[in-house]
Amino acid sequence: MATSNLIEQKIESLGIKLPTPPTPAGSYVPAVRTGNLVYISGQIPMENGKVVFTGKVSDENLETAQKSAKMCAINILAQIKRELGDLDKVSKIVRLSGFVNSVPGFSQHPKVINPASDLFFEIFGEKGKHSRIAVGVASLPLDSMTEIDAIVEVSE
Helix, strand or coil: CCHHHHHHHHHHHCCCCCCCCCCCCCCCCCEEEECCEEEEEEECCEECCEECCECCECHHHHHHHHHHHHHHHHHHHHHHHHHHCCHHHEEEEEEEEEEEEECCCCCCHHHHHHHHHHHHHHHHHHHHCCEEEEEEECCCHHHECEEEEEEEEECC
């Protein structure tokens, strides 16, 4: 395979197939590029046009919420690929913002979002190390368990 597909080879080696990027659920675009930064709008755990992980996150369903966060990260990758055409153009994952649709009193938001961060580390290595927030919210679009957005630095 061509050198320009190293990141996609890595993704494939992890058993991940990038989906068709979800379409926005509102009046916005999925990605905006300004200079060498690409801002990826919040991604929820959509697959084939359906939200896969819904409901409130609690200590009892932490593992399910972590799967939700990983699916958000995969959708971020799909949006980056749609925007750039080639994931090897990513020079740095700058920031992730993770939102967790959690019950009152839940405080493990970082643990929920960690699988998304870990996936970027695993795929991009040093380029995948990023700053992040992980916060609990009262609700998310379409009753999604998680939503994550990203800021990505790119090179041409």
